[in-house]
Amino acid sequence: MTRDALLNQKGGVAKTTTTLHLGGTLAAAGRKTLLVDMDGQGNLTDALKVPRLEPGGELTLARAMLDGCDRDQARSLVRRHSENLWVIPSSLDLFTLPRQLHSTRSKEERLDWVLELLGDDFDHCLVDCRPALDVDTDNILRWAEHVLIPVDVDEFSLKALELLLGQVQTLVAETRMPMPHYRGLVINRIARPFSGFHAKVYDALHHLPLPVVGEIPLRTVVAEAKNKGQTIAQYEPKSDVARMFRDLAVKAGYLPETPAA
Numbered sequence: 001m002t003r004d005a006l007l008n009q010k011g012g013v014a015k016t017t018t019t020l021h022l023g024g025t026l027a028a029a030g031r032k033t034l035l036v037d038m039d040g041q042g043n044l045t046d047a048l049k050v051p052r053l054e055p056g057g058e059l060t061l062a063r064a065m066l067d068g069c070d071r072d073q074a075r076s077l078v079r080r081h082s083e084n085l086w087v088i089p090s091s092l093d094l095f096t097l098p099r100q101l102h103s104t105r106s107k108e109e110r111l112d113w114v115l116e117l118l119g120d121d122f123d124h125c126l127v128d129c130r131p132a133l134d135v136d137t138d139n140i141l142r143w144a145e146h147v148l149i150p151v152d153v154d155e156f157s158l159k160a161l162e163l164l165l166g167q168v169q170t171l172v173a174e175t176r177m178p179m180p181h182y183r184g185l186v187i188n189r190i191a192r193p194f195s196g197f198h199a200k201v202y203d204a205l206h207h208l209p210l211p212v213v214g215e216i217p218l219r220t221v222v223a224e225a226k227n228k229g230q231t232i233a234q235y236e237p238k239s240d241v242a243r244m245f246r247d248l249a250v251k252a253g254y255l256p257e258t259p260a261a
C-alpha cells in the first residue's frame with residue numbers, strides 16, 4: 001500500500017478536494033484506495049456522504065490511536081463508498097486528539113500503529129490533513145512515505161511552503177524518522193486569466209525545488225460532484241477536471257503512463 005499525506009497547513013487550498021478526486025481517479029483505474037479523513041471538520045466524509053464515526057458509540061480513529069487496536073478493530077473503522085473506494089470517516093474527537101496525544105508515549109507513532117494493520121487490504125492510502133502543523137499532522141508525516149502538497153495561487157502559499165518544509169525537517173531531525181518523499185505540488189483552484197500579481201505567484205510556484213505535478217482549474221463541476229457525493233471520475237469522467245486528475249495521478253507516479261491512442 002502506498003502511504004500518502006495530502007498536507008498543507010494553509011487552509012482552503014483544496015487538500016480535501018484533491019484527496020477525494022485523486023482517490024476517485026485511482027479507484028476508477030482499478031486500484032483499491034483508502035481515504036482517511038483526519039480533520040474533525042469532516043469535509044471529506046461529508047463530500048462522500050458517509051456518516052461520521054460516533055465517539056462513545058463506536059470505535060473512532062482518534063480512539064484507536066489513543067488506546068491502540070487490533071486488525072479487526074482497525075478494519076471496523078473502514079466504510080465502503082463505491083467500487084474500489086473506501087474511507088475512514090472523521091469523528092468529533094479528532095478535535096481533541098492533539099491535546100490528548102501530547103500526554104501519551106510515542107505520540108507521533110500512533111497513526112502508524114493503526115494504519116499498518118490495514119496495509120494488506122489496499123493499494124493506496126491517502127490521508128486528508130487538517131490545516132495545521134501539530135502532533136496529529138506529525139503522526140501523519142511519521143506514517144507517510146510520500147507527501148503531496150496542494151497549493152493555491154496566493155502569495156501566502158509560498159510562505160506556507162517554507163514553513164511546511166521546515167517542519168518536516170525538524171521532525172526528521174527530532175524523531176529520526178525517514179525523510180518522506182515529496183511527490184510535488186498540485187496547484188488548485190486556478191482562475192484564469194491571472195492578474196499580473198497572480199501570474200508572478202504562479203510563476204514562482206513553478207520555480208521551487210518541488211515539481212508541479214498537477215494543475216486543476218476552478219470549475220463548478222467540482223462543487224456539483226461534491227453535492228452528489230461522487231468523485232469527479234464518477235460524476236463527469238469526460239470533463240477537463242477529470243482528465244487533469246488523471247494527469248496528476250500519472251505525473252505524481254501513482255499510475256503508469258498510458259500510451260496515446
Ligand SMILES: Nc1ncnc2c1ncn2[C@@H]1O[C@H](COP(=O)(O)OP(=O)(O)OP(=O)(O)O)[C@@H](O)[C@H]1O
Binds near residue numbers: 014018129130217220
Ligand atoms: N478546482 C476547484 N473548482 C471549484 N471549487 C473548488 C476546486 N477545488 C476546491 N474547490 C472548493 O474550494 C473550497 C476549499 O477546498 P477544500 O475544502 O478542498 O480545501 P482544504 O484545503 O481541504 O480546506 P481546509 O484547509 O479547510 O481543510 C471547497 O469549497 C471546495 O469545494
Ligand SMILES: [Mg+2]
Binds near residue numbers: 043
Ligand atoms: Mg480540508
